[in-house]
Amino acid sequence: MKNDAYLSNDRQFRYWLVRIWDDSLPIMANWGSNPSTADEKENDPTIRKDMGFSERNGCGGLLKMNVGAFRATKPKDWYKAVDPFGPENSIQDMHTYCEMFNAKIFLAAWGRCIGRFAPRGDLIAKEFPDMMCLGRTADGTPRHTLMLPYITPMEPLDRNYALRKLGKPHDRTP
Secondary structure (H helix, E strand, O other), rough: EEEEEEOOOOOOOOEEEEEEEEOOOOEEEEEEEOOOOOOOOOOOHHHHHHHHHHHHHHOOEEEEOOOOOOOOOHHHHHHHHOOOOOHHHHOOHHHHHHHHHHHHEEEEOOOOOOHHHHHHHHHHHHHHHEEEOOOEEEOEOOOOOOOOOOOOOOOOOOOOEEEHHHHHOOOOOO
């Protein structure tokens, strides 16, 4: 298995993490909210779960990215970070990372991002129009993978769903 990750020199930001177990199958790009402890060598519970969803959906690997690249084990620490997104985590960077690993399937799994973080998910969804999800939370955001059973089916992410429900304008940017 190929294990790799791109982290900042101080290891405070993780821009991508990849696990490839079968080069002949497509790679799934999966977006969470923020990275935790997983790195180029070690997996954490979310990465293990994401790998399971990737494999069960016919993929040979996982490319994990996040709404924000600041590494935090607790979301409240991520919300407090001065720069929760990271200097190499722009939408263009994300396109580049997907191209680097030839990702073919795109999965939104960032859960409920609040405040200044919410528009970032909308922007990612807009830039990757074929994005899928594993269902939505009550407010319309894509569900996080960690607590979902593997039988949860992927479905198209209607990126306008939450915006219609909440009555917010679509053209917000982070």
